[in-house]
Structure formats: structure tokens, C-alpha cells
Amino acid sequence: MRIAIIGAGNVGRALETVEKGRARGALRQRESNREAAQWGEVVVLATPWPATEQAIAACGSLERKVVLDATNPLLANLAGLDHAQGSGGERVAQWARGAKVVKIFNTTGFNNMLDARYAAGKPMMLYCGDDASAKSLGKQLAAELGFDPVDFGPLANARYSESVAMSWIWLAVKSGVGRDIAFVLAKR
Numbered sequence: 001m002r003i004a005i006i007g008a009g010n011v012g013r014a015l016e017t018v019e020k021g022r023a024r025g026a027l028r029q030r031e032s033n034r035e036a037a038q039w040g041e042v043v044v045l046a047t048p049w050p051a052t053e054q055a056i057a058a059c060g061s062l063e064r065k066v067v068l069d070a071t072n073p074l075l076a077n078l079a080g081l082d083h084a085q086g087s088g089g090e091r092v093a094q095w096a097r098g099a100k101v102v103k104i105f106n107t108t109g110f111n112n113m114l115d116a117r118y119a120a121g122k123p124m125m126l127y128c129g130d131d132a133s134a135k136s137l138g139k140q141l142a143a144e145l146g147f148d149p150v151d152f153g154p155l156a157n158a159r160y161s162e163s164v165a166m167s168w169i170w171l172a173v174k175s176g177v178g179r180d181i182a183f184v185l186a187k188r
Contacts, residue, residue, distance in 0.1 A: 004040025063098030089158025100134035116146030123182030
């Protein structure tokens with residue numbers, strides 16, 4: 001499988017590192033967005049929120065592509081989420097018309113993508129979207145990275161997963177707990 005990563009920040013680099021280490025398939029990140037997106041069977045969107053719309057536009061057509069959206073519509077200084085025009089996931093779907101968008105890899109820090117091992121169990125990774133095959137692919141990748149993938153329903157639920165992300169950010173960054181935390185879904 002050819003995976004193109006759009007975004008060279010912490011999340012993009014972490015996913016690239018793990019995927020290369022697993023030799024899961026061909027991977028591209030360091031070329032133009034258009035070249036990478038057209039090459040990839042799967043496009044991982046790991047851009048800072050203010051650059052997301054422009055990055056998608058630079059990809060060209062993403063119609064029928066699986067787009068794994070790891071972004072969060074963060075306000076400046078991590079002051080909260082911008083849901084004024086819908087969730088980030090729904091806006092990504094609008095900007096990437098015709099793409100099969102799955103909101104995933106957005107509810108934890110990049111350090112957990114590099115190493116998802118916790119004594120309490122596998123960290124959960126929420127994923128939501130409207131295309132069953134795209135969601136299945138996201139679930140598979142999350143499991144391969146060591147997460148407990150949890151189906152979070154349709155893409156309309158992205159706003160709730162983005163709120164989970166904001167909770168992780170607040171605990172990890174704002175409260176001083178630190179980044180070595182993850183949410184685990186306990187089951188009986």
C-alpha cells in the first residue's frame with residue numbers, strides 16, 4: 001500500500017518513522033503535496049490546522065482517495081477548538097471533495113504514535129467516517145501501530161473525537177501532567 005503523508009510536523013514525522021520501521025509499504029512525505037497525494041493510495045493529513053485547507057488544495061483532486069485526517073481545528077495557543085463551521089473532519093471532507101475521509105490519529109500525541117505501549121493496556125484510537133472500507137483501513141493501521149481502534153461512528157462525530165483530543169492536549173500540555181499519557185478504553 002502506498003501511503004502519502006501531507007505534513008512534516010511532529011505527527012507526520014512520527015507516522016512516517018513508525019511506518020518505515022514496520023516496512024508496511026511504500027511511503028512518501030518529502031515532495032510536493034500534489035505529487036505525494038497523486039502517488040498515494042492513502043493520504044494522511046497531518047498538517048497544522050491553519051495550513052490544512054491550503055495543503056488540501058495543493059494536493060489536487062483527492063476524489064476516491066482514502067484520506068486519514070489527523071488534524072484538529074485548534075485555536076491559537078491551544079485555547080480550544082474552532083467548531084464554528086462544523087468539525088475539522090467535516091471541513092476536511094468539504095475541502096477534499098469526493099475523498100473517503102476518516103478522522104483518526106488525532107486524539108493523542110505524536111510520542112504515543114512512536115511508542116503506544118502502556119502497562120494499563122493499549123491506548124484507544126477513535127476513528128470515524130462515512131465509508132466502511134476506508135474506516136476498516138484506518139482501523140487496521142491504528143492496530144498495527146499498537147492502538148486499540150474504536151469505531152466512533154460517522155464523520156459527523158469528528159467534533160467529539162476532536163474534543164477528546166483537546167482533553168489530551170489540556171492534560172499533557174496545559175495542566176502539566178506531561179505527554180506520557182494515553183486514554184485506555186476499559187472493557188468488562
